[in-house]
Amino acid sequence: MAQNGKATTEKKTFSRTTSISTGIQADPAIIWKLLTTATDYPRWNSTVISVEGNIALGEKIKLKSTLAPKRIFKLQVKEFINEQRLMWGDGPGNRIYTLDKKNNGTVTFSMVEKIGGFMFPMYAKYIPSFDQSFEQFAADLKQEAETIQNATR
């Protein structure tokens, strides 16, 4: 996956996968804290209206996104490996966040969402593209994490 902050979407008959990856010059602990503090999302992430609940393994959260502001997505946290990997999802879809710290201090942040299933072809056309939202999410995360990292105060 190219680390250029550009989203790509792969469409198949029964699924659709959107991915993005970007390099962030910040401590993974900062990025992880931003990704796992539910109430703080709307402050730094312009694609999220609200997240309710506790982002921890097995917990259920309610997410409202600017992509579908009238919907509340009820999601379960399915994987939670500290500072490495986070997955949440519902029946048809899962979103996976990964952090990979490189030797040069950069952290590669990746986000992948796959939605699909046997019924997918019937509702696929109603699901908007995630590309722009993914790019904004990654850009917001990069900016916030690097701002915190570089704070000289």
Place this chain on the structure above:
Amino acid sequence: MTIELFNEEFKGVSGKLKSYLLRITASAHDAEDIVHDTYVRASEKLHTFRGESSLKTWLFTIASNLAKDNLRAQKRWVENVTDICRQEAMGNPEFFREAMHISATSTQGAFEIKEHITFCFTCISKSLPLEQQLCVFLKEVYEFKVNEIATIIDTSEAMVKYYLHTGRAKMTNVFDNRCALINKEGICHQCSELNGVFNPKQKFQEEVVKIEMAREAAHGDKEQLFDLRMKIIKEIDPFESGAAALQLHHLDHNRNVMEKYV
């Protein structure tokens, strides 16, 4: 370090330690107890102090650990704490009787707007997660460096930066929405109300323009106004100022209200 030198240095730090503890516990009684316990624990462990950090950092570490033990058992307050406590005070004639008595009889019973600003910050900061509250005070008021704060609260420098950034952001936002001193649309006018009660002959606007933060409100950005608020807090010792007795009485009231509310 000899015990004599330690005692001397402790004396120099204890005032700041006590005000820090008051600001994070909102209890004069707890602050005094923890200062005492810090002295006892530090003097017992003096042989383990190797000077890897300053004595001040070491003492703040011990005090913060003692305070955290106490605070972790308590629920955090809410950001509209002052609204809730105002309502309670309005329905409690005893509160005003006591306050007027302190105002009339105590040498530290004056009502001062700047002192009320620090009191207000103490109350609202207790709505932050504990780590954020500690980091904001340690950095913005007690001027510790990020690496020293990491030692004091036993976390990484990255996390201190995170807590500081998010704590500042939340407090900046809360005051920007609430405080009528910096925002004409602000919903909280308590300092003008209380100034009217305790200083009825004083013209509030004339007093307010003496405060740099209020003067800068029209053209200062939110971050700058937050820094000016911190400057006010840094300059006030909540135990020694001319308004200390009155504000400690208000703080005691708010703590009692919050203990029942949260």
